[in-house]
Amino acid sequence: MSRKLVFAALAGLFVAAAALPADAQQRTLRIGTEGAYAPWNATDTAGKLVGFEIDLGNEICKRQNIQCEWVAQAFDGIIPALVARRFDAIMAGMSITERRLETIDFSQPYAGTPSIFAVLKTSPLAAAIGPAADRVPMGEDTPARKAALDKLSAALRGKTVGVQRATIQEGFLNDFMKGVVTTRLYDTNENLLLDINAGRVDAGFASYSYWLPATEKEAGRNIAIVGNGFSGGGFGRGVGVGVRKGDAATKKIFDDGLAELKKDGTVKALALKWFKFDATVD
Amino acid sequence: MLAWGDAGWGDEMARGALVTLAVAICSFAISLIIGTGTAAAKLSGFLPARLAADAYIVLMRGIPDLLIIYLLFFGGSMALMSVASVFGHTGYLELPIFATGAIAIGIASGAYTGEVIRGAFEAVPKGQIEAARACGMSGFLLFRRIQAPLALRYALPGLGNAWQVTLKETALISVIGLVEIMRQAAIASGSTQQPFTFYFVAAIAYLGLTLLSNRGFAAAEAYATRGVRRA
Amino acid sequence: MLDFALMAEAFPAILAGTGTTLKLVAGALLCGFFLAVPTALAADSRSRILRGTAAGYVLFFRGTPLLVQIFLIYYGLGQFEAVRASIFWPILREPWWCALLALSLNTGAYTGEIVRGGLQSVPAGQIEAARAAGMSGLLLYRRIIAPIALRQALPAYSNEVVSMIKATALASTITIMEITGIARTFISQTFKPIEIFLVAGAIYLVLNFFAAQLLRALERHLSPHRRPI
Incomplete structure (x- = not known):
């Protein structure tokens, strides 16, 4: 086989593998988190993400009946990565501040501590x-x-x-x-x-x-x-879920989910489980 | 702490080492493809191609690889979509982390690989080519039978170096969240607050991979130079 | 598409980090050179212990990524009570000295190999001729071996200088505010990574361009016999 053919085949394969059209993945909602901020979000010895926000996010996805996937991302790049569409939402102990609201939107807050x-x-x-x-x-x-x-x-x-x-x-x-x-x-x-x-x-x-x-x-x-x-x-006004500016659909998923989980006491129960005190906010 | 299974970090670190190896191989493959293209452009008589290759080499030699990774991570999708729109594709496209990292390192080290390959082709003695021409070879036959095998022999030591550099550069991909050995070491040392243990294990893993691939390249060199008379 | 106003605003702020970057580069190259010469001499010495030490040092620092070396020295060593109680702690306590130490050890290993290559390239005939003329010891090194080795090693050393300038970007991972550190802080406030990293990349490009030109001029100066007449 000629060298050119091998290159062409390799390049073709690569582009095909790399550039998956996002339509195929759109049903999965991806949530960015840090994985190094226990007990909000951390990585356990099995290499899995665990924590208050992981439990909370999974519960929201379950109740709202959507597929969710977690993506670990360094905190200082987490907003740029959301904007660059590396994921669709941020749950990383991130407080709702005026400064951040200039670039992204937030759901209602779910927790907050001084x-x-x-x-x-x-x-x-x-x-x-x-x-x-x-x-x-x-x-x-x-x-x-x-x-x-x-x-x-x-x-x-x-x-x-x-x-x-x-x-x-x-x-x-x-x-x-x-x-x-x-x-x-x-x-x-x-x-x-x-x-x-x-x-x-x-x-x-x-x-x-x-x-x-x-x-x-x-x-x-x-x-x-x-x-x-x-x-x-x-x-800011407590920690909320960050979403891209104008992404009302994703914001609604989390607003609705949080409202439901706050009402039935799930958020509080999770907070007590992970923080040992009630860190919820209204 | 380094126990296997869910109680320790042993299996995670081992998996991290495998991801490092996988991403290094992909990066090197991309680097070879880009390097071959760069070398071809620099050896061609076509001035714009030569200038483009020169510009690429200057850029890659001048900008830290860390920045190239960050730029591709945050701007890769945008670039990909603008390329795709030329071919009539609209809609959202994205590069997974693994591919982003491999391409970034491939692009960054492609300049170096390109220079190695170019040097190897230039080192092929003119007499050999003339002799081949005299035997009636030309074009692709000449390339396949004479130039490529000889250039490969000359390029192997340089390519071995390029591979080593690529392998080490993949540590930088940890900053965009690919869980290779460096990222795994950072996660584990943060969680256990025992950084020395995990970074040391990572260092040993890189050393092991380097030594192992050195042997591979030495064997390849021995094969490629079989029949060369030694003084 | 790109926010050029932001880039213009970020430029002077990031440029201010050039001083720190250059100080790191200069410090690392200087310390690295003082490590490199003994390493090169030890690598070719008759003593097995010296040869082994030099080989081990070069193998470790060339065989592992700089990022691992930086983290091992900074976070790794700081973990031990014994290190914190030792006389080295005032140095290892500071991120700046840790970065300098890691960069120096790293470039020392690479430069050691470059120096060794340079020394080996000195033709035996030249040394014999010098000996015949009565030179020996330090005089032989100063007049014959060092100048020829330096000239031979300079192209490879230029590459090392350029890669050191690029490598200082990693110092930002241990809280140092050089060009990349300032850029990352800027991004955390503006959330515009592409613009900021393009500015930082351009600054590195210019720095490397000048460094390469400077070294090329030095190379020309040291090789009068190769100049066209």
Whole structure:
């Protein structure tokens, strides 16, 4: 067989295999998630995606009678990947914020917890910031907000704080802590946890729902959750399902599904199962 | 921790290594196809083809492979659809992750492979070609009997290098979510918070694949140079 | 189709990362060169231990992906209490030094092979002639072997410089804000990866173009005998 023929056959095969028309797949709804943000979404030792959002998403798909498929995607590229149609929805602990709403649409929220700092128990910051305290709403410039931010700035001045790239927590550091702390951006919160343990960053900033279960595991036994929780404002209105702008059909699937599952208590039951507390929002 | 089965990461890591091997083979095949085309273009007398090949080589040598992977991941569908629309296909097309990664690495390393192949063809002694012509060979017969076998012999060491580079480059595909060994190691080390163990296993797997393929290429070289007199 | 206004806005911000990228490249090439020369000499030495060490080093760093090396050094070593208690921790604690270390070890292995090839290419006749003229030891190296080896190795070394510039993009995976790190942060705020990565790609292209030109000029300077008369 001539070389040209082999090439032609190979190339043909390849194009045919690679460029499957999407019509053949359209009945399957693909949901993008991170798989590295326990207990929202994580990967277990069998290599399978597990977590609150995996259970919730599968339940929605079951009730709405559609085929669903999960796609793992790094968090900092998850919105661009949705826009590039790598999948049709995002369930990745992603909060509904004004900034994100400029690019994508969201379903109604299904959960939400404040963002809070974590440090090594042995760090002087543990005492300086103080034990985990009340939630401070960031929506309006109140005296309480100013007091909390001032206290935080005083304790963290000159320190290095780690956050996951592309998160609301990164946004907070940019908006309120610029010039006060050095920000270090991580691909995953798991890598951030590694570096808090290693003492490479003085503090980490993430969702309370991530820290709490982490501190109960071996890897987080030296970690303390400290200071005020923050929510509202730039932190958004809770975690929702992200869909492409104008994709009303997909949005409706999740809005309807969530409404039903909230009403019959499934969302709350799943939250209690995975977070050990009620993380649901209305 | 590296136990086999659902309790450990052993079988996942092994599967990851197999995916790495598979995606590396596909990438290398694409790289060979593109490289052959590039070499043909550079050796042709057609100026636009030569310029296009030069531009391609400059681009691929100058841009990090990581960016090429990202660009193809986020922009691949758009590019594919615009090509398809030329042929009258409308509607949505997409490249699966595996193909996206293999094509990206293939494109990135095709420039290197192309230079290896071109160098090999240029190394074929003129006397051999003249002798073949004198025997009445020409065109495809000359290519098949004389040029290609000799060029293959000269190209093999370079192609061996290209394969090694390609194999290692596939680690970058982990950033777009293909669960090959690097991605598997990242998942496992995040989940267990024991990064050293898993990245070390991944490193050993790459080393094993490299050494194994080195032997393969050495055998191929021995075969291709059989009958060559050694000093 | 493409958001050119965004590209124009992103350009100066990403360009600001060039300094970090170049510092990494320069640091890695310098440290790598100081690793490469002993590696090349050890690889050709009579001592089996030296030869074995050099071969093992070159095999590991050329046989595994740079990304694995970076993660092993950064996240892998940081895992151990013993490492964190050691005198090396002030260096290994910083992402910057970890990136530099990984890049240096990597390029050191490749450059070692290039240097070895250069040394081997020095014709035996030249060395014999120098010896006959009474040169030996350091003088022989400085006047005869090093200049010829350098000239021979330069084309391969140019390739290594270019691939080091490209390799620094991986430093962004361990929180370093060089060109790719800034680009990725920009994307996480604008959600427009294609535009931003095109800008970053163009910057790398220009950097590599200048690096290649510079090295080619050096090559011409070192090979006066090949210049057309």
